[in-house]
Amino acid sequence: MKLSIALAAAVLVVTANTVTAAETQFDQLERGRYQAVLGDCAGCHTARGGMPFAGGVALQTPFGKLVAPNITPDRETGIGNWSEGDFRRMMKTGIGHNGIRLYPAMPYPAYSRMSDNDIADLWVYLGTQQPVKNPVVANQLPFPFNIRLLLAGWNWLNFTPTSFTPNPQKSADWNRGAYIVEGAGHCGVCHSPKTWSGADKSNAALAGEVLQGWMAPKITAAARDGLGQWSVEDVTAYLKTGANRFDIASGPMAEVIEASTSKMTDADLRAIAVYLKDLPEASADRTPIAADAGIMRTGAAIYADNCSACHGGKGEGVPKLFPQLAGNALMQQQDATSLIRVVLAGSQAGATHAAPTAPAMPSLAWRLNDAQVADVVTYVRNTWGNAAPAISADAVGKLRQQLKAGN
Ligand code: HEC
Ligand code: HEC
Ligand code: HEC
Known part of the structure; x- marks a missing residue:
């Protein structure tokens, strides 16, 4: 008798725990979804009529055309192989997967002010998106602007990763x-x-x-x-x-x-x-x-x-x-x-x-x-x-x- 009460109590505790865990996960997803709204990620990474975040929006920059890439969790054509650390580094410094430097048409100079928590929430949300196979060539700039190495110079001139300091x-x-x-x-x-x-x-x-x-x-x-x-x-x-x-x-x-x-x-x-x-x-x-x-x-x-x-x-x-x-x-x-x-x-x-x-x-x-x-x-x-x-x-x-x- 005593035992079964203890068991029942244990079951109750476990159920309560899973509910809280599920709720927490839901909350985090919801917060991440909201970060994507604040950052308007879809504005560049979702083509009109296209699958969410599968890329393809062309941006005219003063230097030529850049296309926003696929950021769904597809392993081949999206960011399915990225770790959370890769993602945070990219948002904070503009250095992408495998160390490539991204063009600042991706607004990382602004995103670098986002808090680690907000970036973590956003990462969880992106990870729940449907993976879409859609190869996108981001860099369609003419020579010499297509050389990513030049960006090291740009960053050196213009960009110091900054975090937000409240006043x-x-x-x-x-x-x-x-x-x-x-x-x-x-x-x-x-x-x-x-x-x-x-x-x-x-x-x-x-x-x-x-x-x-x-x-x-x-x-x-x-x-x-x-x-x-x-x-x-x-x-x-x-x-x-x-x-x-x-x-x-x-x-x-x-x-x-x-x-x-x-x-x-x-x-x-x-x-x-x-x-x-x-x-x-x-x-x-x-x-x-x-x-x-x-x-x-x-x-x-x-x-x-x-x-x-x-x-x-x-x-x-x-x-x-x-x-x-x-x-x-x-x-x-x-x-x-x-x-x-x-x-x-x-x-x-x-x-x-x-x-x-x-x-x-x-x-x-x-x-x-x-x-x-x-x-x-x-x-x-x-x-x-x-x-x-x-x-x-x-x-x-x-x-x-x-x-x-x-x-
Ligand atoms: C992609 C470029 C772009 C971004 C990003 C952008 N804006 Fe704008 N904004 C414009 C343009 C262009 C206009 C003029 C719109 C028009 O002519 O009707 C404008 C107009 C405005 C106006 C109206 C000003 C007036 O005097 O009529 C406000 C307010 C404004 N933006 C606030 C913001 C805020 C706040 C943000 C960031 C959350 C933002 N904008 C981000 C391009 C942008
Ligand atoms: C048939 C009605 C109509 C006529 C005629 C018209 N407009 Fe407009 N105008 C509009 C509407 C509607 C908008 C808002 C559209 C938008 O913001 O995309 C607008 C927007 C504008 C704006 C931008 C204002 C803002 O705050 O974004 C200017 C400037 C303007 N019109 C000037 C003119 C001038 C100058 C003429 C005459 C040469 C003219 N319009 C004739 C309907 C008209
Ligand atoms: C103004 C347009 C624009 C907005 C807004 C934007 N991006 Fe981007 N993003 C780009 C472009 C363009 C690139 C490609 C840059 C390059 O290849 O150098 C890119 C690259 C990326 C990459 C690297 C992908 C890869 O395969 O290397 C990730 C991840 C990414 N963006 C995520 C986001 C997230 C998350 C948001 C919202 C917080 C966002 N972007 C908002 C334009 C944008």
């Missing part, structure tokens, strides 16, 4: 935001100005940069051309749904929102917003071009005929349908590449769960010549409280050629 003067939200933005979220890959060799410029973090014909704008708290006028709620709404009262995301940011930020927790989005809104930076002090200047008068006429039906006579837009152009930071970036691009090529805003009907901006390249596009964009950049440098017909012509060439 004890700041709130928990701020520190969590900093950890995501500078680490897994790798926002600076697009938003930070680059040096000639493609590394982030020091002292200009998140001050805006042009990539593949898109301008990733300044996202510090600068008043005119940054997030100065956005509230914390405006920032979180944008990152969660792709739209807020100022803006509707398009291009690469729409993809980031769809695959990554829209799936982050509300607490993390808030933390990101708190951090960004605390990044100080003086706005450019500018006066708008006078409304009676020739370029502004022609611009106003083109706007009335071609744009006001959607964006409104005063650039006020329609919330979540047509972006407000008045007082919009995106209109006032030093570089107007994105604006010219949107007018020439049109744009489809990304659809998310929260904002499922994505409106489109029509392409007007067939309708407006280079000078007309320059005038109307200059007008938009200098009306309703906006102020930014004028655009030349030349700049429009150059981008038109690039778009024709398919870039």
